[in-house]
Amino acid sequence: MNPSKLSSFLSRFALPALLIVLGLLLLINPDSASAFVARILGYGLVAAGVVFAVAALTRPFHVASAVLGALVCLSLGVWLLRNPLALARGAGRLVGILLAIRGGQEVFSAFDTRSRLLALPALLLGIVLILLPMTTSRLLFSFCGGLSLVGGIVLLVYRLRQGPPSDPNIIDAL
Numbered sequence: 184m185n186p187s188k189l190s191s192f193l194s195r196f197a198l199p200a201l202l203i204v205l206g207l208l209l210l211i212n213p214d215s216a217s218a219f220v221a222r223i224l225g226y227g228l229v230a231a232g233v234v235f236a237v238a239a240l241t242r243p244f245h246v247a248s249a250v251l252g253a254l255v256c257l258s259l260g261v262w263l264l265r266n267p268l269a270l271a272r273g274a275g276r277l278v279g280i281l282l283a284i285r286g287g288q289e290v291f292s293a294f295d296t297r298s299r300l301l302a303l304p305a306l307l308l309g310i311v312l313i314l315l316p317m318t319t320s321r322l323l324f325s326f327c328g329g330l331s332l333v334g335g336i337v338l339l340v341y342r343l344r345q346g347p348p349s350d351p352n353i354i355d356a357l
Contacts, residue, residue, distance in 0.1 A: 195342050202335025209328025216328075217320040218267035225267070228260030271320035278319055279312025 209216050232253045239249035263270060286306030293299045312319055 196339070199335045199339035199342065202331050202338065204335075206328045206330070206332025206335055209324050209331060213321045213324035213328065214268065214271075214317070216324040217271040221263050221267035221270040224270065225260045225263030228256045228263065230260075232257030232260055268317070268320075272316045275312050275316030275319035279309045279314075279316065281309070282306070283309025283313060285309070 232255075235249050235253035235256055239246050239253060242249065282305050286302050286304075286309050289302030290299050290306055293302060
């Protein structure tokens with residue numbers, strides 16, 4: 184195959200294929216995605232802790248704040264690297280607490296029945312997320328996987344319907 188045709192083929196169909204594969208992976212195993220995000224955040228916090236530690240050694244002033252920043256970043260980073268799903272659990276519980284508080288406020292302070300009925304699902308969803316915190320992570324990554332899968336399929340169909348690309352070496356005078 185001609186190298187320019189191979190490059191054209193890859194540029195047209197590589198992105199839809201990657202989106203479809205990513206969507207399937209996120210739909211099949213959403214927990215691995217949240218663990219991956221937590222590991223990246225953990226490595227970033229460890230790197231920030233190292234930068235704080237170097238700053239504490241090189242700067243004569245603000246040593247206490249740099250050492251404290253290094254300790255906090257290093258400890259949080261190592262903890263996230265050892266417990267990658269803890270981030271998803273913590274975020275799920277935090278969202279659940281916030282939804283339960285907001286839903287409870289609306290249920291008890293609403294003046295009419297319709298407002299109370301609209302606030303009740305937020306309260307119930309908040310309670311469910313407090314009790315089942317990983318649900319948020321799984322739902323979020325499954326939703327993103329579904330969007331990625333649909334986007335990849337739509338892009339693939341669009342590029343297949345476009346037909347073959349025109350030769351870039353031909354100059355159109357019109």
